[in-house]
Amino acid sequence: MEENYLDKLNEPQRLAVEATEGPVMVIAGAGSGKTRVLTYRIAHLLNKGVDAFNILSLTFTNKAAREMKERIGYVVGESNAKSLWMGTFHSVFARILRVEAPLLGYPSDFTIYDQQDAVSVMTKIINEMNLDKDIYKAKQVLGRISQFKNNLITVRAYHNNQALIEADNEAMKPRMGDIYRAYVDRCFKSGAMDFDDLLLRTNEILTRFPEVLAKYQERFKYIMVDEYQDTNHSQYLIVKALASRYENLCVVGDDAQSIYAFRGANIRNILSFKQDYPDAKLYPLEQNYRSTQMIVEAANQIIKQNQDQLEKNVWTANESGEKIAIYRGLSDADEARFIASQIWERQISEHLQPKDFAILYRTNAQSRALEEALRKRGIQYRVFGGTSFYQRKEIKDMVAYMRLLINQNDEEALLRTINYPARGIGQTTISKLLVAADQHQISLFSLVENIAMYAPTIGINAGTTTKLNNYALMIKRFQVMLKSHDVYEVTMEMAKTTQLLNALKEDSTPEGVSRLENVQELLNSIQGYVEEQQQLEDGDASLSGFLENIALATDADNEEEDDNKVNLMTVHLAKGLEFPIVFIAGLEENLFPSMMSVNTRAELEEERRLFYVALTRAEKVAYMTYSVSRFRWGKIIDCEPSRFLEEIDDDFLDWKNLNIPVRNSNNSGLSADLFGDEPSAESYKQREKSVARPNPNQRPSGNVQPRPNFKPVNQTSSSSAGSQENALGLKVGQVVVHDRFGRGVVRDLQGEPNDMKAIIHFDNAGEKKLLLNFAKLKIIRS
């Protein structure tokens, strides 16, 4: 055991570690050693004789939990660290729900529906209710329901809430309440919970069953929550309930790094901790150990421009470091080429390894160009997130079979597998089955299982009855097999019997080969999982254990061995990580900040915090790049530098190439002086600043420079002279032409000047709402 771990902490860190009793809030600036505090705090608790069994630590990713456990193991010995409860909210409470969910009528082997499953259920519901799928968009509706759930508004509560009902009526969605009810019913009947349910149902149990609450309050005498600024209301209530007995609650976070408001995170949870717990001790950690002075100070300057924040002063004793390099690309490919070349050069000149580099971006779609450039250079890289392994069709197919074995009420899994690989059970049959199951109020599987009994009344012929029967028998055979064989053996057998592997083997296209490889990888990972769990004393080598693992695996979690590769990921995924050299790519208006987030100050401030998070990932060197044009939606569009670049003082910046486009001065779009002399950074900035930009989101006071007129260069550089005037000068009643929808009349204009939408009635396409910044409109008659 490590003896002197307290000596490894600075004063505020040590105080936070030693304050084990009562509520504690650690406000940890970027790079200030927050993980170190959490780790040593737990080690300290264990050292003081607290049973690991009584400690609950909620982390942001499962990977963070694993790493922390490992580090604690170094300090206090592995065996002691083993029984700690550590993980994400979702995984910890899923585990608790395996035990407690039957109280609410769920099976303990409930399925966890991911986003895709949820969308698929929702699409069916909207369809069955005969609603217009353009008004009731499955994803949007689910987003709304997610809001309800995260604020503990149950179906009943919704129907008693006039304000919500009215809001949905206003939004032209009067059936929202019915859809909500149908969705919840459907999930319940399928024995399934979505991500939000894991938290909502936990809350429900803790509220409705005081003895269960008491059990976990006694169990979790010490609670720690990392990234507290990103907890939503539902999570907040769980923590509050569990901690209310002993109040040994330590939350760690940084309001400046709150970047998940879009999924319900409530920054007020951290801002009002002191009101919730008046006796709380506060420990601000302000010394940054991660980054150079240049990076720390530039980051400070960025975040200062947000109104909503706790005062703090992050500083560092590290070296002053290089200025932030800025590069302006001519295209996304050029931007990517520059990044790849810098990585190449730095690797050689500074003896760095690929894994020392990270390229961060706002949207997953940006990875494509970057990947290509890295490939051309022969640089090894790794993309996190995006379409993850478990979202691939071939994997979901395989997993659907596995899910069905565990929970035969899982309707999504049944529908996915019943005719894949094809066994002659088509849409017509499935529709009949769905109707009949509903009529008889039985699950789809029990209907299929007893199809011989029902077939005549449903109108299913003998041939199809046999097929259905065989399918049910096959599933049941695997279920039986699961009792005597391990998960890997059963899955392997299943892959063979269903012809799933063979179907893939026949496909010799590159995509087909890669699909087969993926399935083989899944089988390998099952084997690995089984072996690993069998070695553990309290291992869970069950199929449901494996399924839970993959349903709740985060994109940051999956880690390959020996991955000395350049890291590509969204800024969101980079939270909590650090790299010697960081590139922030795509710093353009409408991309970073995102087009969807520039309408309110709150949204814009979240984007700015995101930018802050991105920059503070860097230890030694940060690059920021943007491009004047970019492939988006299959087209080349013109881009403007991000307003965030303007917000950084020139003292921190090193403009790498200054061949700056002519902008706002004539109608030539790009080109012009691309190959001409490079103007200085000064003249560039002056030129941009000389044009005042009406920005409704701008803080009225403060030392921020007036925002240059960046925005509405029209997407179509072809739309020639004064496209901006056209866009903004559009009037109701004008006749316009759109290159896809044809001729139409402007009916209405809505929104901010910079984000104007037009309702246009097209002769042939009907009424459409178009974003003027993007719509390709030509006015033909005023």
Next chain:
DNA sequence: AAGCGCTAGCTTTTT
């Protein structure tokens, strides 16, 4: 019932 080809809409970010 299955397979193919076309089109509409699309991306913010994720447990």
Next chain:
DNA sequence: GCTAGCGCTT
């Protein structure tokens, strides 16, 4: 540039 969903053909 991609993919989900639709309609047409076999």
